[in-house]
Amino acid sequence: MKHVHLRRFGGVAAATVAAGLLATPTVAVADAGPAVLGTSQGVDAQHLGACGPAGDPAWIGRSVNGPALNVKVAGTGARFGVWDVTTGAEDPVFTGEAQANGAPQAGLTVPGLLDGHSYAWHAWALQGAQVSAPSADCHFTVDTTSPTATVSSTDFPASGTAPKFAGQVGTFVVRTTDPVPAGGESSGIACIRYGWGNLGVGGCDSPDAVVPEDDGTATVSLRVLNWGTNTLNVQVIDDAGNVGGAGYTFYAPSNPNPPKAPGDVDGDGVPDVLLPDAAGNLQIISSGSGDTTPSAVIRAVQSPNQTSWSNVQVAHRGWDANMHAPMDDLLMHPSGSPALYFYSNQDYASFTGYPSAISRPSACQNAAGTAAACPAGFATDWHKADQIALIGSLDSRMVSSLMTVEDGNLWLFANPGFSYRLRTARQLTTDGAWAGYDLVAPGPDAAGNLALWARDRATGELHAYPIAKKADGTFDFSALADPKAGVVASGFTVDKYPTLGSSGDVDGDGKPDLWAVTADRHLVYYSGWSDPSGAGALK
Template sequence: MGHTVFRTVSPRLLAPAAGIALATGLLAAPAATAATDGRATDPAVVPSPGFFGTGVRTDACDGTTAPGWIATAAPALTARTTADRARFKVWDETGSKVFDGEGDAVDGTATARPTGLTEGRTYTWQAKGTGGGAPTAECRFRIDTTAPALTVDSADFPASDSGRTPQKYAGQTGTFTVAGSDAASGVACYRYVLNGTPSVGNDCTGAVRPAADGTATLTLKPTDWGTNILTVQAFDEAGNASRPVSHTFYAPWNPAPPPSAPGDVDGDGVPDVLVPGSDGSLQIVSAAADSTASATALPATLAPDRTDWSAYRLAHRGWDPGSHGPVDDLLAHRPGGAALYLYPNVDQGAFRHGATLVDRPESADPAFTADWSHTEQLVALGSLDDHQQSSLLTVEDGDLWLLTDPGFDYGYQTVKRLSTNGAWAGYDVVAPGKAADGSLALWSRERATGTLRTYPIAKQADGTYDFSALADPSAGTAVGTFPAAEYPLLGSSGDGDGDGRPDLYAVTAARHLLTFDGTAAPKDLGALR
């Protein structure tokens, strides 16, 4: 490559001399010289070269691996050596030597700090112990010390100071175009957040990768009407971060919002499936979606414990009309926990405003405990009267309970026991909600057999519902089979396909989300996180 490398003398040339010396007793056995022959090994650059996009780190010492990037022109070069010192040489991509210096060895590691290195160059280097032993392999790295530049724009939600008129309303999805450039290593990814602070990380995990031209399209739905701020930050392959760029825009109030639909949390008039992700996030997928690609992920930090949504049972179907528009509030309960959490949905499914505690109602039945710690299952039936708050069904110590007459903040007034002797202990309860004709039913899955059953909940002449069919779960009408091993999670968010009948959804053992037409004709939406 046009430069001089360190060379060693073949041991075969020394063999006759060594033999003479040993024959005359002038030299000791050569085994003792192995630890002091001045060899150099383990070459490394500090900071370690790599690629921010993938998180891969490499010193590229094999001649074929692409050299990684560092974000400084003043790295440290290190090598292990059995000598007291090591000599370091650095060449640029033209083969010209740009550094030749020595470094003392401390605890077996010699270090040198080359000078004169510049932006955008590829460098090759090698170290050799001053004792005359073998040098290190030739290693390579590249330098990029300049952060990328970027711009953000949107025709749907233009910047407030642009003089342009928004084309979408709060609660509607808009696109935002991010354009970045980086002269040396190139843009690796973008991190962004709407009305918050961008996350950090040691690579591009969870970030958006650009197209070949450096652009990326973000599809976002501002849930708050009024002023919103989209903050974007670009990272290059060396790990340099741009300054955060804020795109401040106005999202007008929608004068004609979609019609309400029980089960809808994001305000588009279609029920949603809420499933905790394996990464602790909460995924929101439209029940009418064709894939999970459009899923919105709420961060784990919004969970009641601020770490993991998967630790909680979730329920939603109904809202408090006194505090916000027609989108579902969210209930969350941790198995064994004494508290039930309510997330008022004042921001169309973002749930950024935190949770309040739901009071435990009182009951004359001594089997009804004073807190929520015995709650094994929690499902939202939806409204049973002219209000919009949801009544609840819980399974506690194997029995089914009905909580009705919810007031402000879901303070339930009436408690009714629907079964005895732990009859529901082996069943998963699914509440499909009302059909278009106002009829109400309940579904269950017997875990031992996978049998799915349905139970009619008839509306009586006085407007109340008859729940007597739920006393014996084995007496329901079988409508299908869903083995628990194949479908660990069954649920329903109501009528997802708009045909007037409630629909089932399931999550498979491989974490694929399936939606059904009623309880038949499964559609695989793909893998969840």
């Protein structure tokens, strides 16, 4: 057999084959090569092993053994040649052979390639001593240098006194660079990922990713949830898949005069709407923002069943002042569950732990608030609670009282202690007429009077029941005796509006307001229960 020489003519590869060769293997065809193994984090698929044309080579990032070249081949193996396009040298910088091992594919890795240089490669199929014509050229450029980033903020500087407080939104400027190697090219910044805590694995299609401006700068606005020392983590990904990062540590002081607004969960002084997204996470949406972008999200894994918030009733209206700043705590009841859960809002909607269960009172009262024997069938747990609503505080504290619908009757669970340890169960109705009603808790009005709203699921009528504060400081619940009374609006059918709620006084007129979610998942706000205005589609 004569020796086979590799040479290039005008950038086209050729092979000299033994004289008299009649049958050659199938021409080797480039198979998604070159491919980089083990550096797939965050890189678009076209950058991982694409066979780029001469004018638009694929970017290949840093790998342990160098880029991996793969070809489909009908034969026993393949021979590879790699040329440095940047230097224009005629001789290959790498040659090698790989066995097919019974598969229609052969591949190898190429060490020692230079950062920033562009390369071309092709392959020949082997069948014993026979060699095919060459495959078409593949082109790639190597970028093995990680990008860098720095972060700054005038709202929350790394040193000195911050002009803003924990719970407020701060602006953070991320400046990135993708170092250019001497005599070569860099791939450029693909995106920036950012967030509090461990960012984990993710790419440029992640919800926490942003594409920087042409100068490599991105400005992001984030609510600082924790009082004290915070760290904003930044991850920079270049077009070759290399990853760099930075951590920005700063101190967020607590607000000495925090806003107090029942219905507010994230501490900005504006009541919030809490709704699950399509992935089962719980969104905290500021009712004053004008759109449906959440200010914070409680992950699905932090729900009572650690799976999803979708089938969990969530109520909020008040806080336990013994535990934290004035922001609503959450009460949660998974549908049909024997457990009712409490989630303490320790720090500006920074719900990082897991909810705790609330015990159920064993002593009962009648509608007048006098001690009475519990009715037959009174449950020792919460599985009969078809509806829950936190109506607001019944005393000078901000710990809210709970209303439920059980066996068609309305119950008031009051006298809450530390961590919403409810002590009394007061049966407000006994005729079972409340079956089929959705409870809505609008919270107190400007005069301190409470109310309960309810939607008749059969008719779509909205009812409002006043709970007036009497001269002695107690409240009059007599309007709740007949759920059919107090019709204030119609047309709120279940088909049109599967979900209704209230965040309290959103428009600042001293009266609570209704919100609704349409069948196609759009959020609609009302002034009271009229004059609807759309906020947009929910995630």
